[in-house]
Amino acid sequence: MKRLGLLLTIALALAHTAAVAEPLPSWESGPVRSALLDFVGQLTEPDSSTYRPPTERIAVFDHDGTLIVERPLLVQMAFVHERVRELSPAHPEWAELAPFATVLEGDNEVLAEMGFRGTAALVNAAQAGISQVEFRGAVSRFLDQARHPRFEVVYPRLVYQPMLELIALLTASDFRVYIVSSGGLEFIRGLSESVYGVPRDRVVGSVMKYELREEGAALAVWRKTGFQTLNAGSFKVLNIDRHIGRRPLLAVGNSDGDLEMLSYTHAGKGSLAVLLRHDDARREYAYAEDSARVLPVASERDWLVVSMQKDFRQVFPNGDRF
Amino acid sequence: MKRLGLLLTIALALAHTAAVAEPLPSWESGPVRSALLDFVGQLTEPDSSTYRPPTERIAVFDHDGTLIVERPLLVQMAFVHERVRELSPAHPEWAELAPFATVLEGDNEVLAEMGFRGTAALVNAAQAGISQVEFRGAVSRFLDQARHPRFEVVYPRLVYQPMLELIALLTASDFRVYIVSSGGLEFIRGLSESVYGVPRDRVVGSVMKYELREEGAALAVWRKTGFQTLNAGSFKVLNIDRHIGRRPLLAVGNSDGDLEMLSYTHAGKGSLAVLLRHDDARREYAYAEDSARVLPVASERDWLVVSMQKDFRQVFPNGDRF
Numbered sequence: 001m002k003r004l005g006l007l008l009t010i011a012l013a014l015a016h017t018a019a020v021a022e023p024l025p026s027w028e029s030g031p032v033r034s035a036l037l038d039f040v041g042q043l044t045e046p047d048s049s050t051y052r053p054p055t056e057r058i059a060v061f062d063h064d065g066t067l068i069v070e071r072p073l074l075v076q077m078a079f080v081h082e083r084v085r086e087l088s089p090a091h092p093e094w095a096e097l098a099p100f101a102t103v104l105e106g107d108n109e110v111l112a113e114m115g116f117r118g119t120a121a122l123v124n125a126a127q128a129g130i131s132q133v134e135f136r137g138a139v140s141r142f143l144d145q146a147r148h149p150r151f152e153v154v155y156p157r158l159v160y161q162p163m164l165e166l167i168a169l170l171t172a173s174d175f176r177v178y179i180v181s182s183g184g185l186e187f188i189r190g191l192s193e194s195v196y197g198v199p200r201d202r203v204v205g206s207v208m209k210y211e212l213r214e215e216g217a218a219l220a221v222w223r224k225t226g227f228q229t230l231n232a233g234s235f236k237v238l239n240i241d242r243h244i245g246r247r248p249l250l251a252v253g254n255s256d257g258d259l260e261m262l263s264y265t266h267a268g269k270g271s272l273a274v275l276l277r278h279d280d281a282r283r284e285y286a287y288a289e290d291s292a293r294v295l296p297v298a299s300e301r302d303w304l305v306v307s308m309q310k311d312f313r314q315v316f317p318n319g320d321r322f
Numbered sequence: 323m324k325r326l327g328l329l330l331t332i333a334l335a336l337a338h339t340a341a342v343a344e345p346l347p348s349w350e351s352g353p354v355r356s357a358l359l360d361f362v363g364q365l366t367e368p369d370s371s372t373y374r375p376p377t378e379r380i381a382v383f384d385h386d387g388t389l390i391v392e393r394p395l396l397v398q399m400a401f402v403h404e405r406v407r408e409l410s411p412a413h414p415e416w417a418e419l420a421p422f423a424t425v426l427e428g429d430n431e432v433l434a435e436m437g438f439r440g441t442a443a444l445v446n447a448a449q450a451g452i453s454q455v456e457f458r459g460a461v462s463r464f465l466d467q468a469r470h471p472r473f474e475v476v477y478p479r480l481v482y483q484p485m486l487e488l489i490a491l492l493t494a495s496d497f498r499v500y501i502v503s504s505g506g507l508e509f510i511r512g513l514s515e516s517v518y519g520v521p522r523d524r525v526v527g528s529v530m531k532y533e534l535r536e537e538g539a540a541l542a543v544w545r546k547t548g549f550q551t552l553n554a555g556s557f558k559v560l561n562i563d564r565h566i567g568r569r570p571l572l573a574v575g576n577s578d579g580d581l582e583m584l585s586y587t588h589a590g591k592g593s594l595a596v597l598l599r600h601d602d603a604r605r606e607y608a609y610a611e612d613s614a615r616v617l618p619v620a621s622e623r624d625w626l627v628v629s630m631q632k633d634f635r636q637v638f639p640n641g642d643r644f
Contacts, residue, residue, distance in 0.1 A: 055515070055521070132563060176523070185564065185567075186567075189567055193377070199377070200566070200567035200568060201498070201524075201565060201566045201567055201568075202523075203567070207564055210560040210563065210564070211556075211560070212556040212559050212560060212582060212586075217589065218585075218586075218589035219559060219582060219585055219586045219589060221559065221560060221563045228564075234533075234534040237534050237541060237543065238532040238533070238534060238543060241454060241532065241543045242507065242529055242532070242550075243523060243565065244522070244523045245507075245508075245511055245522035245523055245525070246522060246523075260534060260541060263540075263541055264534075264540075264541045267539065267540035267541060
């Protein structure tokens, strides 16, 4: 992870520099980029009637599909599959046991259809029964080594450059940026600081049950099966209230799981709700089946709808030719 | 709250200034104050072998009895009683129903014995079934108006000046300071920014169950009966891992409910665990019955034990004569 981490730090530093020189360079000029710049400008201009002090400048970003590629599989689901393959020698029974057998046979189409909720047994086998320290190591190895099946690069290179620039602009404008995801808290923390520049304590995610165990004289946190919170839909709002304690001024999402978070944010004065559409099959993917509920609401309430095809000048940090 | 808020902001600003001029002026010179200064100095001195970068500088403070007076009642329990009195006209049945009748009769000795866990019905009646916005208003009014029975000042004036100075020194030294309390999250947030200078998103507390409700076109968070987390003992460590995601370098507590948090922190390299003893009946209170488990561990493991009587030159921000 070290060399990659360095590259990404440089990319992020460049994004920061760019944010000062010419903000949002990977966004196409037009009404979307202007709306983002106006939003930040109006909130941070001390003489403006819409000025908001730094304590109130909260921005929340969904993760999968908003900051990083989520096709053909959620990155975390690719990790779960990899862990199942790694652990399989100790579990000969998995060879004939669904859904483990499907993973071991590598039938990606069946697995993609399965979704996150259909795969509780996989998630528990891959992510529970180990200490947090061990789990963090496994996440780090995966992010350092595993490659995306289509783009053939490690996953941390498949984050969206325009979103990195937006995070950098917000951070430079004294916003506190949080990632609020239905993905696993510790999985996203594996990327948050090195890739997005978002501190570990500004990640709100789904959380497995924990227990405290004694290891020698020391106490360690262990992961148990099952979830203490599945951070999707309404729970995104409830966990924002629990973790942050303020209504965000900016929310960015891409799917029906973000509907409540976007609505809740939009209801606040001077706020902005942003919805990213995946409509670029050439450079990324084109799909809308998981945004059937949120898209009409976005259009009805005049949220800022971003077209990846039209509004992203560049999609990925290292350019879009793979 | 405004005028009080201003006074406290000034007090905090003075504490910050003092931290730069002569750090920890309300701590008596001696081994305890030296140990605190050495700890901060060694971690922040770039040439030191014990240097730690700012991202790793996490400090956690218990709340009741560590930052603020908790006798004769927890501040939050005084709030719960006040709310029950306020709400009682709408509940004539409470006049003959325990534990409500005890509150309405004002039998403080019985109430003090009852403790937090024995009073679930009071807590639910006082703190659930209302929106977060309404609850925050009730907390704010209480903290602005209610007076401590012995000291006869509002509760925010009964925080410990030496701890304010320690928080200010840590903050000036690029630590992130969190309050990790078994008290209610939203109650402590009513004090965190204005009194301690700790942002709302750096409070980890007990959390009642929440639900999302539609209020007109907007979504609002409402409080339900029961707890999603009771943040005491082992749960302090589990919630530190969930909320912060790093082992703290400094933990400060005063009772058995802090044992696991102190142990967990102490197990990390270069860390410091601090235990405050209430041994000053003249200026505050003298009691040890809720630290019977933690005191022997503190002495055995060589934690830093602070005597309020010997190590606090001054207890409260406005001086100690009431």
